[in-house]
Each structure stands twice: as structure tokens, then as C-alpha cells.
Amino acid sequence: MKETENKVVTPFMAPAELKARQAKALQSSEDIHVGPNTQLSGGFTTNGMMIVDGRVDDGDITADRLVVSHIGTLDGKAVVYRAEISGVFSGELLASDEVIVRPTARLSGNVQCQRLVIHRGARIECTFSCTPEPGQEGVSSAQEPATEKLVERRKSARQLEDRKIFLAGVGSVLAAFGVLALLAGLKVLLT
The missing domain is CATH 2.160.20 (Pectate Lyase C-like)
Structure with missing residues (x-):
């Protein structure tokens, strides 16, 4: 030594x-x-x-x-x-x-x-x-907010993606009803 x-x-x-x-x-x-x-x-x-x-x-x-x-x-x-x-x-x-x-x-x-x-x-x-070393306790706690922000951003991105999928599904259903309504209207006009 x-x-x-x-x-x-x-x-x-x-x-x-x-x-x-x-x-x-x-x-x-x-x-x-x-x-x-x-x-x-x-x-x-x-x-x-x-x-x-x-x-x-x-x-x-x-x-x-x-x-x-x-x-x-x-x-x-x-x-x-x-x-x-x-x-x-x-x-x-x-x-x-x-x-x-x-x-x-x-x-x-x-x-x-x-x-x-x-x-x-x-x-x-x-x-x-x-x-942890005595000086590194602050480092860990300083990293926690950054980790929490990252988790929060991922959660928000996941929620946004879920909304897009939901709205796409609703749009598809409305489009299907629109096509059916259009066909029903054409049927009425043709008869």
C-alpha cells in the first residue's frame, strides 16, 4: 500500500x-x-x-x-x-x-x-x-425524475397510439354505415 x-x-x-x-x-x-x-x-x-x-x-x-x-x-x-x-x-x-x-x-x-x-x-x-457511495445517493435521486419523464412520455405515446387505433376503428364503422346508407339511397332512386 x-x-x-x-x-x-x-x-x-x-x-x-x-x-x-x-x-x-x-x-x-x-x-x-x-x-x-x-x-x-x-x-x-x-x-x-x-x-x-x-x-x-x-x-x-x-x-x-x-x-x-x-x-x-x-x-x-x-x-x-x-x-x-x-x-x-x-x-x-x-x-x-x-x-x-x-x-x-x-x-x-x-x-x-x-x-x-x-x-x-x-x-x-x-x-x-x-x-451506493455516500456521494452517489444524490445521483440516483437526480436520475429518477429523468426516468419518470421517460416513462411518462412512453405512456403518453402509447395512449396517443391507442386513440388513433380507436378513431380509425370508429371511422371504419362510420364509413361502412355511409356505404350502406349510400347503397340504400341508390336502391330507392333506382326503384
Whole structure:
């Protein structure tokens, strides 16, 4: 993690708790790396990155970033700021920012995040819950009136089309009556 990136695990925290964690993160941030051909289980906490190239069973992870490489497997729960899954993840993933699911990923369980990126080829069997970023709540509500206007225009266009069809039908009926009246008048004149 770069020095300029002072990001901390912040899954949906109150501002006071967030500031306390950020201050603690400035003091230390060490990465944890589970190497290839390594199998571990249990809880891991770091203000840095958790990199899984091996296997973690029944994991309880708290980290700034989680990276499960294409040869890594993680089974358990992870609470992180950002996650990138290229290998196998099974369990519950809570990310206060972004989750990136790479093409080689196999994901199962529950994922809760603010932003989600899924690459083509990833195999997914889980439920997602994506909450908007604090600044994007206004964007969604700003888009709603535009959506409502579009729906209203389509509804008006549909009603106009229905009226045209109705009037065409009425016109056809009147034309038929007009032809019948004309024929009846001609019959009277000819007799």
C-alpha cells in the first residue's frame, strides 16, 4: 500500500470509529501473505493487505485489501476495504468500497460492497448487495425524475397510439354505415 493511500477497513462505520481506525492505520500497516502450498485456518487482522496464494480454511479476515490470486483459496469471512478475487472465495465478503471479480474467479456465498466489477468468465454462485457511495445517493435521486419523464412520455405515446387505433376503428364503422346508407339511397332512386 502506498503511503499516500491511508485507507482503512471501514465497512459501514460511524465517522468517529472511522477516524479512530484511520489513526491506528497510520501507525502500522503490515501485509500478510499466505504463500503457495501453504494451508492455514483462523483469524487474521492487518491494516495492510491480505494476499492469499495458498489456502485459508475457516478464515476470519480483517484487512485493508484482500487479494485472492488465481492459485489461492479462501473459505470464511472477510471484512475489507477493497477486494480482488482471482481464485476461489467461499463465504461472506464485506467490502466498504469495491469488489473486483476476475475471469478466473470462483465465488460463492454472500458479497456486500459499494461497487462491484465482474469480468467475463468468472463463475459465481452467491448473493450480492451493493449499497451506493455516500456521494452517489444524490445521483440516483437526480436520475429518477429523468426516468419518470421517460416513462411518462412512453405512456403518453402509447395512449396517443391507442386513440388513433380507436378513431380509425370508429371511422371504419362510420364509413361502412355511409356505404350502406349510400347503397340504400341508390336502391330507392333506382326503384
